[in-house]
Amino acid sequence: MNLYDRIPNNVNLSEDKKLQRALEKWLPNYLDWWREMGPEGFQEKDVWLRTAVDVGSEGWAHFDYVKMPDYRWGIFLEPPQPDAKVGFGDNYGRPAYQEVPGEFRNALRRIIVTQGDTEPASVEQQRQLGKTCPSLYDLRNLFQVNVEEGRHLWAMVYLLHGYFGRDGRDEADELLERRSGNPDKPRILEAFNQPCDDWLNFFAFTMFTDRDGKYQLSALAESGFEPLARTCQFMLTEEAHHMFVGDTGLGRVCRRTAQLMKEGDVRELGGIPLEIIQKYINFWFSYSLDLFGGEISSNSADFFAAGLKGRYKEREQYTDHLATNENFTMTVVADGQLKTREVPLRNALNEVLRGEYVKDCEKGLARWNKVLADEGVSERLYLPNPRFHRHVGEYAGHTFDLEGHLISKEEFERRKSEWLPTMEDREYVRSLMHPVYEVGKIANWIAPPAAGIKGKPFAFEYVRL
Ligand SMILES: [Fe+2]
Numbered sequence: 001m002n003l004y005d006r007i008p009n010n011v012n013l014s015e016d017k018k019l020q021r022a023l024e025k026w027l028p029n030y031l032d033w034w035r036e037m038g039p040e041g042f043q044e045k046d047v048w049l050r051t052a053v054d055v056g057s058e059g060w061a062h063f064d065y066v067k068m069p070d071y072r073w074g075i076f077l078e079p080p081q082p083d084a085k086v087g088f089g090d091n092y093g094r095p096a097y098q099e100v101p102g103e104f105r106n107a108l109r110r111i112i113v114t115q116g117d118t119e120p121a122s123v124e125q126q127r128q129l130g131k132t133c134p135s136l137y138d139l140r141n142l143f144q145v146n147v148e149e150g151r152h153l154w155a156m157v158y159l160l161h162g163y164f165g166r167d168g169r170d171e172a173d174e175l176l177e178r179r180s181g182n183p184d185k186p187r188i189l190e191a192f193n194q195p196c197d198d199w200l201n202f203f204a205f206t207m208f209t210d211r212d213g214k215y216q217l218s219a220l221a222e223s224g225f226e227p228l229a230r231t232c233q234f235m236l237t238e239e240a241h242h243m244f245v246g247d248t249g250l251g252r253v254c255r256r257t258a259q260l261m262k263e264g265d266v267r268e269l270g271g272i273p274l275e276i277i278q279k280y281i282n283f284w285f286s287y288s289l290d291l292f293g294g295e296i297s298s299n300s301a302d303f304f305a306a307g308l309k310g311r312y313k314e315r316e317q318y319t320d321h322l323a324t325n326e327n328f329t330m331t332v333v334a335d336g337q338l339k340t341r342e343v344p345l346r347n348a349l350n351e352v353l354r355g356e357y358v359k360d361c362e363k364g365l366a367r368w369n370k371v372l373a374d375e376g377v378s379e380r381l382y383l384p385n386p387r388f389h390r391h392v393g394e395y396a397g398h399t400f401d402l403e404g405h406l407i408s409k410e411e412f413e414r415r416k417s418e419w420l421p422t423m424e425d426r427e428y429v430r431s432l433m434h435p436v437y438e439v440g441k442i443a444n445w446i447a448p449p450a451a452g453i454k455g456k457p458f459a460f461e462y463v464r465l
């Protein structure tokens with residue numbers, strides 16, 4: 001591990017002078033982007049952050065006060081496996097690719113750019129949130145997520161510079177030029193152009209949208225293109241914290257809401273009513289489902305065939321790594337009705353991955369509902385049907401209710417204010433967002449966490465203001 005190089009890395013960067021020079025040229029542009037688009041108003045503050053110091057499963061993280069622009073962003077890959085093999089698809093069992101297979105060069109670059117684009121996008125979406133944090137603990141978690149998304153950008157830029165030559169360098173530059181929500185140069189995926197300007201949005205985003213990241217990275221961590229697999233394997237260890245922030249954040253909002261429900265009117269008491277929490281779940285869950293791509297996809301089949309993108313836990317969970325003989329039963333819209341259709345499994349792999357994701361999200365819902373039950377409240381939260389409010393794939397262009405019944409556009413328009421956050425809901429949530437910067441204090445609309453970070457109490461100066 002070369003921790004004290006200008007670019008910390010465990011890939012022996014100093015032995016590849018050309019790559020090192022290219023990345024060192026990109027570094028100041030990255031820092032300019034960070035200063036311009038990173039968390040506003042906190043760049044010079046000491047934040048108690050963890051930094052990657054090793055990629056081993058034990059003790060890879062070091063905790064200390066760091067000013068965010070001094071964070072040790074770097075390039076960390078899981079160590080190579082001796083005789084790594086392609087784990088699935090038509091080249092199953094052949095040696096893993098150390099270079100990009102020529103015919104998949106463009107497609108693979110697209111995957112890496114699309115993943116890479118989400119990383120700075122989320123930092124941009126979240127850059128104002130520090131001004132309304134519910135506690136110093138939450139403020140620190142936000143910044144931890146932000147610096148790690150910055151590192152994920154580094155991970156993807158390393159692959160672009162290292163394996164895609166000139167085009168890769170151009171793409172790396174463009175990753176710093178697009179801006180979330182900017183109509184002239186938007187980020188690539190729609191969920192990453194949606195504003196994330198209050199903490200309920202932030203928790204729902206890290207719960208649902210970062211979790212899409214987990215599943216995309218998991219599928220790429222199986223890749224037969226070894227540098228990509230090793231990069232994604234390490235990113236997943238960081239991603240777990242982001243989902244923890246979202247999952248426990250929403251759980252704490254639920255706890256506080258339930259407590260206030262027992263005292264009286266949640267709104268009058270300054271809490272977030274459950275129906276607003278439900279609408280935020282509906283919004284972010286549906287947008288995050290879109291990120292998996294079309295239900296029936298020849299791209300997914302090609303990528304699997306080529307051994308580039310596998311299924312979730314491909315090696316661990318499956319015995320048939322060819323997936324050539326099976327069909328998948330899909331619900332589609334045909335002649336204005338829901339019908340089932342048999343699709344070759346390889347063409348249904350986006351949907352298979354989405355199914356894994358939905359199962360994982362359901363566990364989160366079960367945890368929040370347990371919080372509600374423990375607080376003695378009978379209402380429950382739920383996930384909408386995956387057909388609800390979709391903008392990509394089989395169900396885009398049709399309208400469904402929360403249970404997934406096909407309904408008319410008029411009915412959807414008439415009822416959408418019951419299902420998705422309205423302007424008033426968003427304004428109400430924003431009206432609650434006042435910063436709490438005192439050590440050990442917390443905003444009224446959220447419960448404190450069960451424990452602090454890395455053995456520190458909740459009442460700890462996680463950010464020195
Ligand atoms: Fe990320």
Ligand SMILES: [Fe+2]
Pocket residue numbers: 149210213239242
């Ligand atoms: Fe993330």
